[in-house]
Amino acid sequence: ASSRRWRGVTRIMAEASSSSSTAAGTPINPSIKKQEAKVVDTVLISDLRKPLQAYCRCWRSKTFPLCDGTHAKHNKETGDNVGPLLLKK
């Protein structure tokens, strides 16, 4: 019985580990506007003032939808490689 229990635990841990390494089945937005069903932001091109503006695609910026550089922390902590979308005039 003890051996059967250990096999079960091993299976569960393997599934958790696989899910964690591929990000399959995992939400990518931990905290932004979670009361909204879908977070869509619109940039009116005619309103752009700066020659270059970075928009967040890591869902971790404190100034979302703008990028504040937090993607660097996320990439370092997880081995990921995400970065912003740059709008250039």
Place this chain on the structure above:
Amino acid sequence: ASSRRWRGVTRIMAEASSSSSTAAGTPINPSIKKQEAKVVDTVLISDLRKPLQAYCRCWRSKTFPLCDGTHAKHNKETGDNVGPLLLKK
């Protein structure tokens, strides 16, 4: 000794489960340009042709950096709420 082992397993599984539900410590880009250290895309505003263009922020579009609607599948499968950045002329 057996009881101590089970406490260890419980702790490991709790950590795995917590990581999976918050997405902390998990890469959000499963497959786009993983050979690049950081994926940054630049949109030259003067090159925009359509009155409305959607850019992907879910890292699952087959037409990245453009949105192809795949965020809907990701949201349904994971309970997430991500969506594109719209550029409007």
